[in-house]
Amino acid sequence: MSPLNAAVAAQTIPLxxxxxxxxxxxxxxxxxxxxxVVVNNGxxxxxxxxxxxxxxxxxSVQLSRENAAGGHARGVVVVAKNANVATGEEGMADAREVLERAARAVGVAPEELLIASTGVIGRRYPMPMxxxxxxxxxxAEFDADALALATAMMTTDTHPKTAVVEMTTTTGGTARVVGIAKGVGMIEPDMATMIAVIFTDAAVEPAELDAAFRGAVDQTFNCLSIDTDTSTSDTAIALASGVAGPVDxxxxxxxxxxxxxxxxxxxxxxxEGATKLLTVEVTGARDREQAKRVAKAILNSPLVKTAVHGADPNWGRVAMAIGKCHEDTDIDPERVRIVFGDLETYPAFPGPAELERLTEIMRAEEVTISVDLGVIESGAGTGECTVYGCDLTREYISINADYTT
Incomplete structure (x- = not known):
């Protein structure tokens, strides 16, 4: 399996x-x-x-839930710039019509297609268009590549997002996994808070695909947070055509x-508005749920996010965020360890020289905060979780203050 930096290295990314x-x-x-519109003819x-x-x-979510239940969907249609949410019975009828017309164009039943929408809430689709x-x-020509699809579904994204991995099949051939995604605001999942579609030509049973996909979503998209808000339209889909043959x-x-x-x-x-990638790693928790809860408390703290943006060495804000998890009574502050990059800030209590170094660490384009809760020391557990987010900037306010205008 070899990851390819497709989004940067290639002008076209074949499905x-x-x-x-x-x-x-x-x-x-x-x-x-x-x-x-994408269809699987494998x-x-x-x-x-x-x-x-x-x-x-x-x-779009309600219809796709129905159509995805059997594990044999053959394609997807994605509509950008309009979420078609909170639009009543008319909005549901519009979504069904979009599915029917797209299905007719690619020669499958409407029940074999999924649909995803993204954009402003409270407005019906412009159905004549x-x-x-x-x-x-x-x-029409059906020759669009992954980069074109990722570009078509952007809203406030500044660039399309794609990823490619190659696998070796059980017969020695090559299978590919190609992913596209969008969504840079309203990111705090109960699922994957954006739209993502993952394609593979591996031959795989629906149950095996579901297990691999859900496991990946839980460790990645479900560990993503931009602004603590959960969208109404978020959808993550995996489709397999079987052309390349089976894989382990x-x-x-x-x-x-x-x-x-x-x-x-x-x-x-x-x-939205981000200048830095913020990663929070929590270890030594009772279980993964506790680790994720604490990591999200840090990642979602406006005070932590603004400190990261301004490279303010105010490491105490991380201690504050951990302290908010007051129902986790097995967390003992005396056992907690807080590290920025490779610099311990608690319980080391950094002096002026260390704070100057901490400022430099926080000026980087990627800032990693590591926390060991020390619960493991009491024999209670070994949970860990890594979550991903960004800093909070003035530009975030500008983007969302003027979003519909």
Whole structure:
């Protein structure tokens, strides 16, 4: 398995064998593509999908949940710049119509397609535009690559996000995993708080694909946070065509984990207004749930995020964030250790020279904060978790203050 820095090194990123895609402009944004359709024409169809748990989940999520249940979805249609959320029965009817027209264009049943939407909440799809666009797909070229698809679904992203990993099949051939993702705001998951689609030409049973994908999502997208807000439309999908042949299950899990981690780090680094990638590692917890809870408390703290942005060596804000987890009574401050990069700040109590070095550490484009809770020392557990986010800047406020205008 070899990761490829596709987003930087390549001008085109072909989808895995068996997939064909069209990306086009329906007119939802002023310039550029805003709708894409991908269909699996391979010998088999395995799929997995996970969705937001928002109470305001949009029609795209509701319909995709139904269609994904059997694990044999053959494709996906994505609409950018309009979430079609909180739009009532009319919005649901619009989403069904989009699915039906897209399915007709690629020759599959509507129940075999998934749908994802992203953009402003509370506005119905501009159906005349979408009808015209989707009805024209029957004679269109389906030659879009992954970079084109990633670009078409951007909203406030500053660049498209792609990742590629190659695997060796059990017969000595090569299979590929290609991932695309978008979403740099409203990121605090009950699932993967963005849209991501992972394609592979490996031959895999739906249950095996689901296990590999969900495991990767849990360790990556579900450990991502930009601003503590959970979106209403978030969808992560995996599709397998079977063209390349079978792969070892452990190899598949590693490949999916690598692609999802790559995309997660790209999403965190491109957080709205972000200038730095912030990684928080927590070890020595009672279990993974506790480690993740503490890590998110640090990552989501506005005071920690602003300190990172300004390279302010105020390491005490991390201690504050840990202290907020007051229901975790097995955390003893005397056992806790806080490290920025390779510099221990607690219980070392840094002096002026160390604080100057801490400032330099926090000026880097990537800042890593490591915390050992010390609960393991009491024999209670060995949980650990790493989460990913970014700093909080004035630009974040500007972007979201003017988002719909």
């Amino acid at each position: 895995p064998a068996g997939f064909r895609a069209h990306s086009g402009a329906a007119g939802l944004r002023e310039h550029g593509d805003d709708v894409f 010998p088999s169809a395995a799929s997995s999908a996970v969705f937001t748990r928002s109470l305001f989940a949009g029609p 979408l009808r015209t666009h989707l009805d024209g797909l029957a004679g 299950q452990a190899e598949l899990r590693r490949a999916f984990a690598a692609v999802c981690l790559d995309l997660t780090r790209q999403l965190a680094r491109d957080g």
